[in-house]
Amino acid sequence: xxxxxxxxxxLTVMALVSVYLILPLMLTFLYSLFQEWTSILPTGLTLxxxxxxxxxxxxYMPIVRTMIISTVPVLLCSLITLLAMYVVVxxxxxxxxxxxxxxxxxxSLQGVILAISVLALYSGLPxxxxxxxxxxxxxxxxxxxxxxxxxIQNSLNAIxxxxxxxxAQLLGCxxxxxxxxxxxxNLVSGITVSAMLSVSLLFGDFVVVNIIGGSYYSTAQMYxxxxxxxxxxxxxxxxxxxxMLTLLISASVLLLQQxxxxxxxxxxxxxxxxxxV
Amino acid sequence: xxxxxxxxxSKRFGNNRVLTDISLTVDEGRLVTLLGPSGCGKxxxxxxxxxxxxxxxxxIILDGxxxxxxxxxxxKVSMVFQQYSLFPNMNVYNNVAFGLRIQKMPRRQQQxxxxxxxxxxxxxxxxxxxxxxxxxxxxxxxxxxxxxxTRPKVLLLDEPLSAIDAKLRKSLQQRIQQIQRQLxxxxxxxxxxxxxxxxxxxxxxxxxxxxxxxxxxxxALYTNPKTSFAASFIGNYNVLNGTxxxxxxxxxxxxxxxxxxxETINLLLDAPENEPDRYVLPGEVKEFSPHxxxxxxxxxxxxxxxxxxxxxxxxxxxxxxxxxxxxVEKRNCLRVN
Amino acid sequence: xxxxxxxxxxxxxxxxxxxxxxxxxxxxxxxxxxxVALIVTYELAPLLTLIVRSFIAPKTGVxxxxxxxxxxxxxxxxxxxxxxxxxxxxxxxxxxxxxxFGAKAADEATPGRRSLFxxxxxxxxxxxxxxxxxxxxxxxxxxxxxILLGRQFGIGLLESYNLYSFSGLLLVYVxxxxxxxxxxxxxxxxxxxxxxxxxxxxLGGGPARYWFRVGLPVLLPSLLxxxxxxxxxAVAAYATAYALLGGNYSLLPIRISEQFVGxxxxxxxxxxxxxxxxxxxMIGVTMLSNRLLHRPTRQGAAHEA
Numbered sequence: 001x002x003x004x005x006x007x008x009x010x011l012t013v014m015a016l017v018s019v020y021l022i023l024p025l026m027l028t029f030l031y032s033l034f035q036e037w038t039s040i041l042p043t044g045l046t047l048x049x050x051x052x053x054x055x056x057x058x059x060y061m062p063i064v065r066t067m068i069i070s071t072v073p074v075l076l077c078s079l080i081t082l083l084a085m086y087v088v089v090x091x092x093x094x095x096x097x098x099x100x101x102x103x104x105x106x107x108s109l110q111g112v113i114l115a116i117s118v119l120a121l122y123s124g125l126p127x128x129x130x131x132x133x134x135x136x137x138x139x140x141x142x143x144x145x146x147x148x149x150x151x152i153q154n155s156l157n158a159i160x161x162x163x164x165x166x167x168a169q170l171l172g173c174x175x176x177x178x179x180x181x182x183x184x185x186n187l188v189s190g191i192t193v194s195a196m197l198s199v200s201l202l203f204g205d206f207v208v209v210n211i212i213g214g215s216y217y218s219t220a221q222m223y224x225x226x227x228x229x230x231x232x233x234x235x236x237x238x239x240x241x242x243x244m245l246t247l248l249i250s251a252s253v254l255l256l257q258q259x260x261x262x263x264x265x266x267x268x269x270x271x272x273x274x275x276x277v
Numbered sequence: 278x279x280x281x282x283x284x285x286x287s288k289r290f291g292n293n294r295v296l297t298d299i300s301l302t303v304d305e306g307r308l309v310t311l312l313g314p315s316g317c318g319k320x321x322x323x324x325x326x327x328x329x330x331x332x333x334x335x336x337i338i339l340d341g342x343x344x345x346x347x348x349x350x351x352x353k354v355s356m357v358f359q360q361y362s363l364f365p366n367m368n369v370y371n372n373v374a375f376g377l378r379i380q381k382m383p384r385r386q387q388q389x390x391x392x393x394x395x396x397x398x399x400x401x402x403x404x405x406x407x408x409x410x411x412x413x414x415x416x417x418x419x420x421x422x423x424x425x426x427t428r429p430k431v432l433l434l435d436e437p438l439s440a441i442d443a444k445l446r447k448s449l450q451q452r453i454q455q456i457q458r459q460l461x462x463x464x465x466x467x468x469x470x471x472x473x474x475x476x477x478x479x480x481x482x483x484x485x486x487x488x489x490x491x492x493x494x495x496x497a498l499y500t501n502p503k504t505s506f507a508a509s510f511i512g513n514y515n516v517l518n519g520t521x522x523x524x525x526x527x528x529x530x531x532x533x534x535x536x537x538x539x540e541t542i543n544l545l546l547d548a549p550e551n552e553p554d555r556y557v558l559p560g561e562v563k564e565f566s567p568h569x570x571x572x573x574x575x576x577x578x579x580x581x582x583x584x585x586x587x588x589x590x591x592x593x594x595x596x597x598x599x600x601x602x603x604x605v606e607k608r609n610c611l612r613v614n
Numbered sequence: 615x616x617x618x619x620x621x622x623x624x625x626x627x628x629x630x631x632x633x634x635x636x637x638x639x640x641x642x643x644x645x646x647x648x649x650v651a652l653i654v655t656y657e658l659a660p661l662l663t664l665i666v667r668s669f670i671a672p673k674t675g676v677x678x679x680x681x682x683x684x685x686x687x688x689x690x691x692x693x694x695x696x697x698x699x700x701x702x703x704x705x706x707x708x709x710x711x712x713x714x715f716g717a718k719a720a721d722e723a724t725p726g727r728r729s730l731f732x733x734x735x736x737x738x739x740x741x742x743x744x745x746x747x748x749x750x751x752x753x754x755x756x757x758x759x760x761i762l763l764g765r766q767f768g769i770g771l772l773e774s775y776n777l778y779s780f781s782g783l784l785l786v787y788v789x790x791x792x793x794x795x796x797x798x799x800x801x802x803x804x805x806x807x808x809x810x811x812x813x814x815x816x817l818g819g820g821p822a823r824y825w826f827r828v829g830l831p832v833l834l835p836s837l838l839x840x841x842x843x844x845x846x847x848a849v850a851a852y853a854t855a856y857a858l859l860g861g862n863y864s865l866l867p868i869r870i871s872e873q874f875v876g877x878x879x880x881x882x883x884x885x886x887x888x889x890x891x892x893x894x895x896m897i898g899v900t901m902l903s904n905r906l907l908h909r910p911t912r913q914g915a916a917h918e919a
Contacts, residue, residue, distance in 0.1 A: 024741070084648075
């Protein structure tokens, strides 16, 4: 009986927290569906605000820009870190510590400081350096470095990478080939998870893009910010769409991961089919 | 001409001297063991042969060719590690076929070789399994197959069985021996387990603090240790320094240490006749502990404690505090350095 | 003993001589180039310039502490530091409190409920920055739904609520602290072993004794770690405050960015000093929590951050 009471209390706590967290989201969604909300209940159910958004040609570019700017740095950063990790894992295990420090510093810099320090350093310089888009991409790369590094390092901890590479080398593999064929496949799922986190982080970024991108590269978040001062309903509709996209990113990567596992299984079965003939 | 020659190999890690001027040779088709406590440098020596470590001095010759500066991939040497270093993302078949793929061997031939190897380690039917679905022993058999499939000149085994439980270890030892004889492949085996070394090896190189203490056939090493370290590490010998031994048996002093194997010591209740070729010494049982089919007694003789192993044949036991006579044949008291 | 002491012997037998070290191929270092380039140009160089610049006088270019002194001389910037500190400490503390009970409840709940709760946390943790600020504007802004309700029913507290104030900011900040804090604390609760509670009750202790003697001390590293993460998260938050109040409320991140972008005349040196202050606040809190942690002799109690 005491146990029951405790469970009920726990449930209440979780329910209260959940309601508190979901309420603003729900409200924004409702707000986007009604023409007016001046008394207790809203009136004039409509999808007009969504229709207006989709009809606006200016709506698509920021979304596309956001998608590009939140995926390219993630791919780039994963690639760069994986390459660097090769040197650390195979040739210089002692550099591990330095690598870890370098990769976690951006975490404690946070967006603002990183963005203004990059801007202050490069904005006054001639073109290849002061190109805002390059600046944005590179700053994003550094910003997500802690997550990328964690993702890779955690998966590395789960396997004995050094010994696997040694084994592959003795079987005739070049160390780099061994790293790519034997170690990297085991890191993919860890990297995918951290990449997913990074993409949704960059997708929702306002600080860095507002400071560095400014008017040079207007993303969905910037578009949203400008819209805030025009129409409440339209802004709500935009928020709902962006939030849905964020959820879609998380869900699609999850799906992708499951599919990859399934594919791997099928491929293996096919391969085995050949072998067991 | 020896198949493998280590010539004056030294290696330091920082200020730590791991190998000091080691020279040894291995004949083709033999299974030799590097035996020693952890940290004695045995694995490092093995890894020098594999090319995973570079010696500071000396050279290594394999099959008439100086391989000291060759990359691991070019040495035609393969290795089984202590932790199963199977590739977790590949199934058993692909793990074993890995070396052949690197050689770009035609698929048909690959398949034939892999099947052959899996049959040898009795893992047919497990081709599709992933390493994590196998037991430790099975994983190690896959690792063995993976190492042998490329027909290396030498198979290196770095404590391959120490992560496996005792019962299974015995049967894997037998399998390794059987495969080694069947393929007539040269093997270098690293272990800290003297029983394993004695069971498996043609020759044992006993290592201690970066040098080779003694190289011998197992029986010779067991019955005739040359140093006090060899005596205590291999046979759990009672090792006494010369003065202590002289005092105990009442002989003249010897400058050498003396080693006495516990199972050569007899315990008797009644005083036997004195004979010139044996020592009979009065003592007192301090404690005993059963070790499988053997009972180990600790007996106080004079100022020394001796271990005596007695086959557990009857219910007749000596009790702590009991007075006994310790009988040792003189030829079983070995002089060691 | 070694042949190094016998040069004659060594000379007679070439293989005995010290090995020439093999020409090692260092091509692999190329793999490190992109990483090093990125780190140097976009992490170390900007950070170092920022720090150096904070100690340089704008006109003369000589070393000075004037930039830091200026932060405290002007009320606008002094307020920014104090407001940021208060807002972050308070929001982190409230967030922690809710997160503690949330995580405790999640830990003790059935797996199904827990995973549902975790999904909700995960989902809402994506809801931050501009969208969050706007959502609170339509909830509690001048024409917000709750304000309207307040007017309708004559609830004075709601009717006259001002979102565009410290308490409004606090409310919004707490919102994004809760999911983060809870997600960080759930694993810590899972590390508490039921045996410990049983052991305490076998020894005659009640729940209070368990929590004060076992539960909280074990959780302490995670609690402190989470607190410093939440603090850093709040003290550097920019988007939410910017969207809610623009430049109308003095907070460090807003004031910092103003020195580098926008309408005000750029004062890079002063801005750098402000940014260094912000870093000092973050590092300070992290170090403080580490210090608290290491005071009782505990080993390996590194926090999550």
